[in-house]
Amino acid sequence: MADRNLLTLDSALAARAAALTPNATIVPTHYEGWSHFTEGADDLVARFREAGLADRLVFA
Numbered sequence: 769m770a771d772r773n774l775l776t777l778d779s780a781l782a783a784r785a786a787a788l789t790p791n792a793t794i795v796p797t798h799y800e801g802w803s804h805f806t807e808g809a810d811d812l813v814a815r816f817r818e819a820g821l822a823d824r825l826v827f828a
Contacts, residue, residue, distance in 0.1 A: 779807050779815035786821050794824050 776798065777785060786794045794816070800808050809827065816822045 777826045779812045782812065783819040783821055786816070786824060787819060793826050794821070795826050795828055797828075809825065 780795075782796070786792065796804055796809070799805070799812055813822060813825065816825050
């Protein structure tokens with residue numbers, strides 16, 4: 769995306785955003801169910817694990 773005006777966050781950007789709120793529990797939404805999604809829950813968990821934040825993810 770050339771202009772970087774994002775409508776949603778990918779897994780890596782979500783992990784970066786979560787790092788800005790160290791006491792927040794992160795409840796992912798809109799990560800599955802549409803064929804145009806390029807990442808799913810496994811990708812999200814992997815990026816959060818790499819960032820040391822996986823313990824803050826709670827899937828509802």
